[in-house]
Amino acid sequence: MQDDKIANVSTFVEKVKRYTEIKELTPAIVNEFIDYIMVSKKQVINGKTVYPIDIYYNGVGIINAPSAEEYEEMFQERLKQKRAKEQKTA
Numbered sequence: 001m002q003d004d005k006i007a008n009v010s011t012f013v014e015k016v017k018r019y020t021e022i023k024e025l026t027p028a029i030v031n032e033f034i035d036y037i038m039v040s041k042k043q044v045i046n047g048k049t050v051y052p053i054d055i056y057y058n059g060v061g062i063i064n065a066p067s068a069e070e071y072e073e074m075f076q077e078r079l080k081q082k083r084a085k086e087q088k089t090a
Contacts, residue, residue, distance in 0.1 A: 008059035033057055 015032060022029065040052040054062055066074065 012057065012060045
């Protein structure tokens with residue numbers, strides 16, 4: 001089971017490497033990468049209507065990427081660690 005997961009991820013990564021700069025999302029690219037898309041019920045967030053979606057990628061399932069806020073938080077934490085390390089070595 002674990003070997004299957006590793007093989008699936010490896011296959012997915014090889015596909016990604018072929019498409020480093022996608023200029024246009026074609027049906028062929030979508031079919032190669034996406035297994036299916038699940039659209040959830042309508043929600044109203046901050047007065048805006050949204051339809052949350054989950055994209056299931058071939059071989060790997062859902063890929064949960066951090067939000068912009070989470071990326072910023074990780075970046076700030078990394079800067080903090082780097083500064084602390086520099087102070088220790090100075």
